[in-house]
Amino acid sequence: MLAIAKRSVLNILLMDDEKLILRALSRAFSDRGHQVFQASSSKDGLALYREHTFDVLLLDILMPEMSGPEMLKKITPTSASVVFISACVGEYNLGVVKSMGADLFIEKPFEDIFLVVEEIENLVKEKRQSFGDKI
Amino acid sequence: MSKQQLNSKAKLLSFASKILDQYSVENFLLTFYEEIPFTFKIKTVFLVYPCFTQSTSLSVVEASILKTFDVSDFSAFKNNDKIKDERRTIFAKFLARPMGRILDFDLLDDLDGQEKILEGATLFFEHDLEDKDINAFLEFLNKRKVVLGRTLKNILIENELKSDSMVWEQVFGSVSEPVVIADISGRVIRGNRCFYNRIYPYLDESDNDFISEWLQAYLRDVSNQIGQTWKSKTNIYEVHVYNLKEGGLSEIFVIYFRDMSQVYNLQIQLVQNEKMAAVGSLSDKISHELNNPLSGIKGMSQVLIKNKNTGDSVKADLCEVEKAVIRCEKVIRNLKDLSGNNLKDKTQVVSMSQLVSSTMALLKLVLNPFLVETSYVSQLDDLVEVVPELFRQVTFNLINNACQASIEGKKIIIRVQKNKNSVDLIVKDHGCGIDSTKISQIFEPFYTTKKKGLGTGLGLSMSQNIIKNFSGEILVESEIKKGSEFKVCLPLQKGLS
Numbered sequence: 001m002l003a004i005a006k007r008s009v010l011n012i013l014l015m016d017d018e019k020l021i022l023r024a025l026s027r028a029f030s031d032r033g034h035q036v037f038q039a040s041s042s043k044d045g046l047a048l049y050r051e052h053t054f055d056v057l058l059l060d061i062l063m064p065e066m067s068g069p070e071m072l073k074k075i076t077p078t079s080a081s082v083v084f085i086s087a088c089v090g091e092y093n094l095g096v097v098k099s100m101g102a103d104l105f106i107e108k109p110f111e112d113i114f115l116v117v118e119e120i121e122n123l124v125k126e127k128r129q130s131f132g133d134k135i
Numbered sequence: 136m137s138k139q140q141l142n143s144k145a146k147l148l149s150f151a152s153k154i155l156d157q158y159s160v161e162n163f164l165l166t167f168y169e170e171i172p173f174t175f176k177i178k179t180v181f182l183v184y185p186c187f188t189q190s191t192s193l194s195v196v197e198a199s200i201l202k203t204f205d206v207s208d209f210s211a212f213k214n215n216d217k218i219k220d221e222r223r224t225i226f227a228k229f230l231a232r233p234m235g236r237i238l239d240f241d242l243l244d245d246l247d248g249q250e251k252i253l254e255g256a257t258l259f260f261e262h263d264l265e266d267k268d269i270n271a272f273l274e275f276l277n278k279r280k281v282v283l284g285r286t287l288k289n290i291l292i293e294n295e296l297k298s299d300s301m302v303w304e305q306v307f308g309s310v311s312e313p314v315v316i317a318d319i320s321g322r323v324i325r326g327n328r329c330f331y332n333r334i335y336p337y338l339d340e341s342d343n344d345f346i347s348e349w350l351q352a353y354l355r356d357v358s359n360q361i362g363q364t365w366k367s368k369t370n371i372y373e374v375h376v377y378n379l380k381e382g383g384l385s386e387i388f389v390i391y392f393r394d395m396s397q398v399y400n401l402q403i404q405l406v407q408n409e410k411m412a413a414v415g416s417l418s419d420k421i422s423h424e425l426n427n428p429l430s431g432i433k434g435m436s437q438v439l440i441k442n443k444n445t446g447d448s449v450k451a452d453l454c455e456v457e458k459a460v461i462r463c464e465k466v467i468r469n470l471k472d473l474s475g476n477n478l479k480d481k482t483q484v485v486s487m488s489q490l491v492s493s494t495m496a497l498l499k500l501v502l503n504p505f506l507v508e509t510s511y512v513s514q515l516d517d518l519v520e521v522v523p524e525l526f527r528q529v530t531f532n533l534i535n536n537a538c539q540a541s542i543e544g545k546k547i548i549i550r551v552q553k554n555k556n557s558v559d560l561i562v563k564d565h566g567c568g569i570d571s572t573k574i575s576q577i578f579e580p581f582y583t584t585k586k587k588g589l590g591t592g593l594g595l596s597m598s599q600n601i602i603k604n605f606s607g608e609i610l611v612e613s614e615i616k617k618g619s620e621f622k623v624c625l626p627l628q629k630g631l632s
Binding site for chain 1: 419422423426427428429430431432433434435437438439441442460464
């Protein structure tokens, strides 16, 4: 109980056109007590972004109509941590996604979905710490 | 007839039979020298005669010893009084001593019953004769000049024939690709060394009468220029048959074998690589399409396995689902590895000019109908770091494309040039060109403008991938109906010096 109380609840926007990934990630984050909003298209994603405040944007890169990076361009600057996920491992890597304004790259298929959750929690924690240090 | 006349006649006959037996200029001269009566004080006999290599030979007999020299300047021996002294100088130079008096004597040849001076051959005598003896000596010579002239002429003609056939034999023998002369029944009349080394052993051990088959195929379609393909155990040849009689048929044929093994191997390799590129391009698409749902299935299984509400038996089922997904992932990974370039670590620092010129050698046939202009950088000044095999494939592809885009007789320029930091290969054709709206698509996999069967649409995309892997790029400029220029730029490597 103490551990949960210490850990902050994150508001997360999940965007992926693969419904099963949305549901799986959503469950994994919910199990850890986070608040998850799901979007299966960039249009839905943008609409949700405008309605809520998010700590994390977890965006699939290759989406029909508008790609993750394109959507990110429309909403920067943002205070949220940005994570891109993709199955196109050959084309994308951490360096590439950083140049597109993201903080983290996660490749599909994931080794273990709970490690993905942990990685994102750590990212937010580190980001907040360094932000705090600056203040 | 007096006894003296008879005697003289007998001497002449004996002389003729001796001299006619001689088959070389040297023996001819020696025999003649021996026959000169010692009463004539002849010190030295010189024979100047044309040599088959278009120079002049000088044979000298002195005290029964014969020497032969090559005389480069023949003009001094032409029948001209003014240069008599010059002859004396030349003889003196060869024998390295001062010359005495010289008498020259032309030989006669009878042509169609008419006696004519034998061109280019003259006898010279260094003598010590008194004037009355000179006349007797001239009479001695005059009686013999026809038989001498005729014999010498025959020897010279024979020499020339021998040397001609020797040159021909040498040329035929040293042709580095197999050539054979056969008659219409397929019997080998003559073959060159290469034929006996490389082709004959296979014909000999085979039950098939290949030569007859090639001749029959040729006779069925005489106009067929392409040639037949024949495989020995190790090589692939194009077999070309030629008839010796122009415009008609003789019973003698020349069969020439062009070794195509290297070209075929390169083509097979190219097709193989293009297939691999196809698999690669396809597997990229497939892996993306499959990895998405697989991530979902795997993630969801993992979530449900950890869920406290899930029963044990369902958990066990979900573990199997997860394992199945992992298996699928492995298959996809293997597919990608298979198509990936396993040659990538074999890079070498090599001269681009050297690579391009060695590839050109394989394209001789393809390039044959075009006007080809090449220029290279002096070797070892254009080093690039590549996998030689792969770079050669790129070169092959670009040149092949240029040929396919061009009409016969048009110019194709192949140039290697060195810049400050890069080495470029330029392949420029004057063919059909590429529409400016399509230029961005030409490097896409499966995009082709060629006729069905001529291209897979993977050559350029593969070439670009290869060059990108070596930190280079392929640039293209094209204008419709004017032609295209492809430029491969690779970073210049510093030499070992």
